[in-house]
Amino acid sequence: MGRRIFHLVAASCTTLLSLAIPQHPYMFLIGSGALLALAVEASRLRSPRLNALYMAVFGPILKQSESAEITGATWFLIAAFFTFFFYGPEIALPVLLFVAIGDPAAALVGTRFPGPRFWGKSPSGGFAFVAAALAVWAIICALGYGQWSLAVIVAAVVAALVELAPLPVDDNLTVPLLAGAAMTLAMSAGL
Secondary structure, eight states: OHHHHHHHHHHHHHHHGGGTSOHHHHHHHHHHHHHHHHHHHHHHHHOHHHHHHHHHHHGGGSOGGGGSSOOHHHHHHHHHHHHHHHHOHHHHHHHHHIIIIIHHHHHHHHHHSOSOOBTTBOHHHHHHHHHHHHHHHHHHHHTTSOOOOHHHHHHHHHHHHHHHSOOSSOHHHHHHHHHHHHHHHHHHTTO
């Protein structure tokens, strides 16, 4: 549960920070954070001693598999940088929030509901992902920081499907990049 709360808070704050900082300084900050995180990851994965220290500090909020691979938080920072770089804030803000809110919602609901599983994941978690993503977008719109469009809904559904799919790359990276591409295409189609 601690990992889900950390994911929710850290990813949301990282994304919402873009509302307070202009795009270029924000991208510099996020890009620097991603490079620093990659340097730490490379160091700890090469040094068993450093990795043991890292896991002693961060282990309670990490997946077991992350003891020997790059963490989801690092993938998210990389995704945040490239999502803003490729798509700009109009698309980056919703798709990064979808990951921040939708991923923990999918995990929370998906583990508690019985039923079929696809690649170890529950379709009910996918529905929770979309519902949570659209709920957070409704709040952002009510605060005056976003607008509703069919493209946003397309992006939320694509994000949930990518999160459900058994892709070989971490979903903290693939979800925002692929949902951002879907939203870009939907917007160019006039949705």
